Amino acid sequence: MTQSVFDAFYVSSSLDLEELSKAVKAPYHLQLTAEETQPYQILDTFDQQIHGQRKILFSQGNRLLLLDWAKSLSDHQQAKKWAFVEELNAESLRQELGYVSSLRALLPVQTLKGRLINGSLLDDEQKTVARIICLCFETAPGKLLTLTGLNKIRGYGKAFKLLAELFSHPAEDDLTAFAGTWALLVPDFLPYTNKPQVDYLSQSPAYEVASRLIAAYLHTARLNEEGVCADFDSEFLHDYRISLRKVRSILSLFKGVFDEDVTCDLKTRFSDLMRQTNRLRDLDVYLLEQESYLALVPEILRSGLLTMFEEFAEERDRTQKKVKRQFLSKNYKQEMTALQKLCPHTPAQMKKAAAETLKVGSDGDLPVFDYASALIWKRYRKVRKLARRIDAETPDEQVHELRIQFKKMRYLMEFFAPLYSAKEMKTLIKSLRRLQNSLGKFNDCSVQQEALNAHITAHANSKQDNDLEMVKSVGALVAAIHQSQLEERIKIVANLDSFTSDETSTKFEHLFHLQPANSAQLAEKNV
Amino acid sequence: MKILACYSNKGGVGKTATAVNLAHALAESGLKVLLCDLDPQGASSFYFRIKPSKKLIEDAFFHDEKRFVKAIRGSDYPNLDLLPSNMTFRDFDVFLSNMKKSDSRLKKALRAVKSHYDVVVLDCPPNISKLAEAVFASADIIAVPVIPSTLSERTLEQLFEFFEDNDYPKGKLLPFFSMVQNNKKLHKETMARLTHLYGKRLLNTHIPFAAEIEKMGVHRAPVITFAAYKPAAKAYWGLQKELRKRLLRIGRTTVR
Ligand SMILES: Nc1ncnc2c1ncn2[C@@H]1O[C@H](COP(=O)(O)OP(=O)(O)OP(=O)(O)O)[C@@H](O)[C@H]1O
Ligand SMILES: [Mg+2]
Numbered sequence: 001m002t003q004s005v006f007d008a009f010y011v012s013s014s015l016d017l018e019e020l021s022k023a024v025k026a027p028y029h030l031q032l033t034a035e036e037t038q039p040y041q042i043l044d045t046f047d048q049q050i051h052g053q054r055k056i057l058f059s060q061g062n063r064l065l066l067l068d069w070a071k072s073l074s075d076h077q078q079a080k081k082w083a084f085v086e087e088l089n090a091e092s093l094r095q096e097l098g099y100v101s102s103l104r105a106l107l108p109v110q111t112l113k114g115r116l117i118n119g120s121l122l123d124d125e126q127k128t129v130a131r132i133i134c135l136c137f138e139t140a141p142g143k144l145l146t147l148t149g150l151n152k153i154r155g156y157g158k159a160f161k162l163l164a165e166l167f168s169h170p171a172e173d174d175l176t177a178f179a180g181t182w183a184l185l186v187p188d189f190l191p192y193t194n195k196p197q198v199d200y201l202s203q204s205p206a207y208e209v210a211s212r213l214i215a216a217y218l219h220t221a222r223l224n225e226e227g228v229c230a231d232f233d234s235e236f237l238h239d240y241r242i243s244l245r246k247v248r249s250i251l252s253l254f255k256g257v258f259d260e261d262v263t264c265d266l267k268t269r270f271s272d273l274m275r276q277t278n279r280l281r282d283l284d285v286y287l288l289e290q291e292s293y294l295a296l297v298p299e300i301l302r303s304g305l306l307t308m309f310e311e312f313a314e315e316r317d318r319t320q321k322k323v324k325r326q327f328l329s330k331n332y333k334q335e336m337t338a339l340q341k342l343c344p345h346t347p348a349q350m351k352k353a354a355a356e357t358l359k360v361g362s363d364g365d366l367p368v369f370d371y372a373s374a375l376i377w378k379r380y381r382k383v384r385k386l387a388r389r390i391d392a393e394t395p396d397e398q399v400h401e402l403r404i405q406f407k408k409m410r411y412l413m414e415f416f417a418p419l420y421s422a423k424e425m426k427t428l429i430k431s432l433r434r435l436q437n438s439l440g441k442f443n444d445c446s447v448q449q450e451a452l453n454a455h456i457t458a459h460a461n462s463k464q465d466n467d468l469e470m471v472k473s474v475g476a477l478v479a480a481i482h483q484s485q486l487e488e489r490i491k492i493v494a495n496l497d498s499f500t501s502d503e504t505s506t507k508f509e510h511l512f513h514l515q516p517a518n519s520a521q522l523a524e525k526n527v
Numbered sequence: 528m529k530i531l532a533c534y535s536n537k538g539g540v541g542k543t544a545t546a547v548n549l550a551h552a553l554a555e556s557g558l559k560v561l562l563c564d565l566d567p568q569g570a571s572s573f574y575f576r577i578k579p580s581k582k583l584i585e586d587a588f589f590h591d592e593k594r595f596v597k598a599i600r601g602s603d604y605p606n607l608d609l610l611p612s613n614m615t616f617r618d619f620d621v622f623l624s625n626m627k628k629s630d631s632r633l634k635k636a637l638r639a640v641k642s643h644y645d646v647v648v649l650d651c652p653p654n655i656s657k658l659a660e661a662v663f664a665s666a667d668i669i670a671v672p673v674i675p676s677t678l679s680e681r682t683l684e685q686l687f688e689f690f691e692d693n694d695y696p697k698g699k700l701l702p703f704f705s706m707v708q709n710n711k712k713l714h715k716e717t718m719a720r721l722t723h724l725y726g727k728r729l730l731n732t733h734i735p736f737a738a739e740i741e742k743m744g745v746h747r748a749p750v751i752t753f754a755a756y757k758p759a760a761k762a763y764w765g766l767q768k769e770l771r772k773r774l775l776r777i778g779r780t781t782v783r
Contacts, residue, residue, distance in 0.1 A: 126747070127576035128603045154608060154642075155600035 007072035008150040010167045011181055015134055015146045017117065023166050027124040028159060030132075032117055040114040040137070042185060045104035046227060046236065047192050053099060054178045056185070057106070058135065060114070064088075065135060066096055069178045073133050073149025075118075082106075083232070103288070105233040110186045113138045121163050129159035139184045147181075194239040196220050202419050206371040207364030208350060210257045213250055213415060215343035217243045222336060228277075229324045234284040237323075241281055244274050249411045253375070256363030263361070269339065280323050282451065283316040289448075296480035297473060304473025307466050308455065372416035377512040379409040387500050392493055396446070399492060403439040410436065420511055428507050435495040438488050445485035452478050528626060529774045530647050532666040536689075537682040538653040541672040541705035543570040544740050545766070546650035549670070551749035552767035554607035558645040561599065562609045565662075566652040569612035575602050576747050579611050592636035595622070599642070604749075608642065623665040646774060655689060663695045667777050668770060672705035672734070675717035683721070701773070703730035703766065732766040735759060 021030045043057045044050045050057050054069035064076045076090040083105040085097045100106075119132035131151040139145045148167065152160040182189065196216040200209045221243035227236030248270045251263050258266075286293075290309050294302050326332050344353040354360040363371060386402045410432070417425050452474050459467045498504065533546040543566065550562040564571035569579045577600050599608050625631040626647055637643065651662055663669070671686065673679045683702055690697045702725060708714050722729060734740075737759035739750050746753045751760045 123576075125576040125578060127578075153601035155598070 007074075007152060008164050008167070009067065009070060009072050010148045010150075012146050012148070014144045015136070015148060017119075017134070020166060024121065024163070028121055028129065028162065030119055031122055032119040032132075034117045035115060037113055037115045037138075040112050040135075041108040042110040042112070043106040044109045045100060045106060046224075046232070047104070047194065048109075049100045049104065050097065050106075051109075051182065051191075055096070056182070057097070058114070059108075060116070063116075064090075064093065065116075065133070066093060067135075067147055067149070068096065069181075072151070073135065073147055074151070075133055101235070103233060103235050107232055109189075112185065121159055123159065129153060129156040130163045132163065137185065139187075143184075145181065145184050192223060194220060194242060197418075199418065200368060202369035203367045205365050206254065206257050206368045207354060207360045209368045210250055210254045210364075211343050211350070211353070211358060214247050215340070215345070217246045217250075218336075218340055218343065221247075222340075225327050229327050231320055231324075234288065237277060237281055237284065241274065241277055244270055246411070246415075248274070249408065250415065253379075253408055253412055255375075256361045257371075258361045258364065259359035260361065262357075262359050266339075266342075269335070273335070276326050277323055280316065280319045283312055283319060286312050286448075286451075287316060293477055296484075297476045301473040301476050304466075304469040304471075305477060307470040308474055368416070369419050372412070372419055373512045376409065376412050376416065377508065379405070379412055380508045380512065383409050384500055384505070387496050390493065390496060392490070396489075399439075399442060399489065400446075403443055406436065406439055424507070424511055428504075428511065431504065431507075432499070435492065435499050438491040438495060442485055442488040442492060445481050445488060449478050449481050449485070452481070528644055528647065529668070529777060530623065530626065530649065530666045531770060531774065532649040532651055532662045532669045533672070534649075534651040534659065534662060534666075534669050535653055535671050535673070535682065536655055536659075536686050537679060540653075540674050540679065541734060541740075542653065543574070543650050544743065545670060545672055545705065545734070545763075546648050547571050547574045547743070548749050548751065548760075548763040549767055549770065550646075550648040551602075551604060551607060551751060552763050553646055553648070553771060554604060555751070556767060556771060558606065558771070559643060560607050560646050560648060561642070561644040562602075562607065562648045562650065564610060564612040564650050565658065566612055566650055568652075571650040572609065572611045574743055574747055574749070575609055577602070577609055577611050592632045596636045596642070604752075608644075623661050627665060660693075663690070663693075663699070666699060668701055668773060669699045670730070670766075670770065671700055671702040673702045673721070674706045675704050675714040675721065677713075677717065680717060680721060683725075701728065701730050701770075704733040706736040707733045708736045730766065730769055732762055732769055734762045734766065 017032055017034075021032065024030045038060050040058050040060045043059050056067040056069075058065040058067070059078075062077055062079055064078050065073060066076070067073050074092070074096075076088075076093045078089055080087070080089065082088055084102060085094060085100045085106070086102055088094045088097070114135055114137040117132075117134040117136065119134070120128040121130040121132070123129050130153060133149045133151070135147045137145045137147075150160065150163055150167070196219070198209070198212050198216050200212065221240050224236040224240035224243070227233070228240055248267060251258070251267050251270065287309065293309075294305055297305060342353070342358050344350040344358065354364070383402065383405045386398070386405055390398055390402060410429075413425070413429065456471050456474050456478075459471055462468070462471075531549070533542045533549070535542055546562060550560050554560040562571060562575075572579055595610075599610055601607075602609050649662060649666065651659060671683065673683055687697060687700065689695075690700060702721075704718055704721075707718070718733075735758050737757065739754040739757050739759045742753075743750055750757070750763060754760050
């Protein structure tokens with residue numbers, strides 16, 4: 001069997017194999033082997049990356065079958081236990097799934113009863129000249145869905161064509177689209193995204209938009225709790241924290257939308273929540289960076305670093321268990337439910353909440369478009385002012401300040417993106433990306449140096465040989481990271497010009513300032 | 528890409544049996560393999576149930592990359608393709624040297640159909656001819672089956688002499704014992720003598736004389752597929768491992 005270059009794929013409700021066999025004419029004949037009905041699982045990442053590419057991965061025992069919509073159905077063996085794409089044996093399968101994030105584990109999405117039928121089209125020498133794989137699922141009592149893949153074998157194009165012709169009848173209506181087939185296989189599909197969409201009108205009150213954004217991000221955070229507890233992959237915690245951080249930024253950036261006391265109380269409560277997972281995320285990051293850290297120090301110093309990573313791995317284990325206990329605790333659940341209850345859904349709830357619990361602030365009734373434009377415009381000018389003051393000589397503190405303000409500006413732009421022309425926002429955000437990345441890396445470097453120095457301090461007085469070795473290695477690593485930070489700083493300065501340019505200013509002004517007449521006044525009010 | 532030839536200047540010593548089972552075992556081990564059936568009798572093709580291709584008889588074949596690529600057939604096994612027999616081998620040397628050049632039109636044509644072969648295994652007919660000389664010049668390794676009998680001893684000597692006289696690198700020649708019958712005194716004695724004479728040139732693996740290998744003609748399949756646990760299958764697997772290691776060592780281009 002050669003990697004089939006031209007394959008075909010068909011979907012139908014059922015497939016009469018007997019009829020198919022009869023339809024095959026001499027000198028060919030079809031040899032079929034049907035397996036027993038077995039439970040099959042559909043696997044995907046939590047954020048459905050496979051589904052997003054119109055592919056479906058089925059697993060049964062040691063077997064993996066990948067359906068590439070409208071192209072092929074391929075069969076692979078996987079003896080070892082695995083969770084990530086890079087752990088797959090079959091190179092062709094790894095390649096086909098190459099776009100799946102290496103940080104994401106594959107998890108069961110759905111279990112279905114299915115039956116696999118493997119077939120070979122043989123010629124008069126009993127040579128296989130084409131292959132057929134059928135996966136037949138019972139999607140509901142008495143309802144079948146059959147996925148059929150044909151694989152061509154090099155040099156036997158004619159035979160493949162003959163076989164493909166037997167399938168050329170038009171597909172049944174609801175099965176022509178990927179979505180239709182997917183809906184039959186996974187009827188209760190609930191897509192997950194870490195960027196929840198909140199739809200609103202430009203005239204909606206800012207209060208309503210803010211509370212709905214908080215509700216959406218809080219919900220997103222909660223969707224990740226199970227994955228954090230089960231420790232499927234590190235992205236669950238990452239998304240959980242990003243979602244909570246978004247909530248906190250809404251509270252601190254959306255000035256005047258909520259009552260001040262309410263804002264203050266909520267900020268503390270969300271900060272408390274975040275703090276519980278700080279260490280676990282830090283450790284995750286160190287462990288994910290292990291390879292790149294090792295590459296930064298000379299060969300002879302690596303074993304010292306490995307000692308540190310072993311310690312990190314152990315600590316991570318303990319910390320994960322602790323976080324899990326916290327997430328499962330009564331206190332935690334009560335707090336989360338209470339926070340979720342605070343955010344109103346229906347207009348009636350909204351009214352009640354605005355008056356009683358999540359009290360509305362002085363600017364909460366402003367139309368969100370005006371409110372948002374003023375906020376972003378103001379923040380942009382602040383960032384621009386900071387940026388203009390930075391050159392190669394300015395102290396690091398100012399670069400950090402720029403990063404913080406820049407990030408706030410970006411968050412605001414993200415929260416309010418639906419209010420503006422998608423195309424213009426996209427080009428603007430894209431033009432900011434390079435500076436944003438450098439600022440991010442610059443900060444990562446300084447956080448890492450701090451953490452590693454703390455690790456050194458903690459072991460500095462140790463009398464153990466391998467601790468001494470480790471301290472030496474970590475010292476070398478800190479030096480290397482410091483070097484990267486200096487390089488990032490140079491890049492930041494190089495990218496500032498484009499950010500402070502008239503061209504970028506005009507774009508910001510056009511989107512967030514020179515908008516309908518009445519907004520100018522309100523903008524002034526907020527500045 | 529490496530070229531591994533199964534060759535002997537003597538007939539019926541197990542060249543085809545070796546080429547078929549070795550190509551299959553190498554493919555099973557994960558390498559992408561193209562087995563070229565150079566024997567007009569088409570024995571390798573027969574074992575893989577592949578009919579000889581009529582289209583290949585014309586002379587221009589090895590100059591017409593597209594036609595050549597079209598003639599390749601997928602076998603019933605993963606990673607293994609076959610170029611069926613029945614061709615005239617004029618310009619075969621052109622083909623072999625094009626196989627080795629990474630930027631030849633032939634290589635490009637193969638790449639166009641996603642065929643990057645790691646190893647090309649050649650099943651050669653038993654004589655010293657123009658074809659054989661092309662093989663001697665371009666193969667990276669020439670595995671030579673030797674039945675441990677007096678006659679084979681002489682044939683092997685002739686092959687080494689021929690390499691010597693014509694300045695082919697003798698290091699390419701890797702003889703190994705084929706159809707070994709350990710209960711035969713003559714076999715044992717010959718093996719001892721040849722081991723003494725050829726030393727580390729000889730491969731360690733011996734292919735035993737085995738009924739399963741003869742049965743390949745009935746099953747029309749490599750021996751591992753129907754008698755995986757018999758000594759013959761194990762021997763071919765061992766030969767694969769030994770040769771794979773040697774192939775890896777050759778040249779700069781790496782075999783995955
Ligand atoms: N190890 C073995 N044990 C038993 N029989 C074998 C063995 N190897 C080969 N044979 C049988 O011996 C015969 C010749 O083998 P094979 O065709 O492989 O030799 P060859 O060198 O390719 O021959 P030719 O020179 O005709 O191409 C075949 O019938 C084959 O089945
Ligand atoms: Mg032969």
